[in-house]
Amino acid sequence: MKAYIYDNVEGDQRLPHHDPSLPELSTDQLSxxxxxxxxxxxxxxxxxxxxxxxxxxxxxxxxxxxxDISKESMGDQYEAKLKIFFHEHLHEDEEIRYILKGAGYFDIREPSSDQWIRISVTSGDLLVLPAGIYHRFTLDEGNYIRAMRLFKDEPKWTPYNRSTDTDANPHRVAYLESLRPTVSAQ
Known part of the structure; x- marks a missing residue:
């Protein structure tokens, strides 16, 4: 796993978008x-x-x-699904991913600055995103990932795209409240 500030340079979302002059973020910073x-x-x-x-x-x-997310496994749906995954959204449940094969990027919004933090994940990485965090996902240039998804209840994946409504979503509000001691809320 590698985490860093997303460079916001125009181009393929599957590229690293990493400015090596900036320091990487630690797991403590992510926590x-x-x-x-x-x-x-x-x-x-x-x-x-x-x-x-x-x-x-x-x-x-x-x-x-x-x-499995790949052109081969998703066929004609591949490009459309990748665009959906990369649209900024939140979930009302934790998002848990354990990477079995391949690689990709989870981008999270830093709450006080609203800048993107990119997290590169590969085989063996397990990432738990809290309910209410704005994020997005994309593959890397390898165009393949196999991941285990874990769920507290019945499997579901409902994204709520960022809007004024999701800014007021109770899960979003609770997420921001949970950060108050360490990060100033928006």
Missing amino acids: AYGLLYQHIPIDTDQNWEQAIDLLAQERSYKNRDII
Whole structure:
């Protein structure tokens, strides 16, 4: 995992958009925004599955599935889906992703400055985004990712695109309130 300020330079969303002159962000800095990050290496003796099972038990995740995002797996829907994933949105539930293969980027909005923070994820990275955080997702130039999604209840993925309504969404408000001690709210 690598996290840094998104450079906002026009161009393909699948490019790194990284200004190497700026420092990278640490996992501690990401945790200040409510993110949880772990690296659980994919190995051949299935220890990663035990680690995921333990995490699921600790955080009350009851369901999971595996999603492949690629031109081959999604066919004609690929480009449209990638645009949907990259549109700024929030969820009313945590978004939990464990990367099994491939690579991509989660971008989160820094609440006080509104700038994007890009988080590069690859095989073995587990990322938990809190409910109410504005974010988006895209693949990298490899155009492929296989990820396990974990859910507290029935699997669902309902994005709420950023608007004045989502700014007032109770999950958004609760998220910003949870940051007050460490980050000034918008």
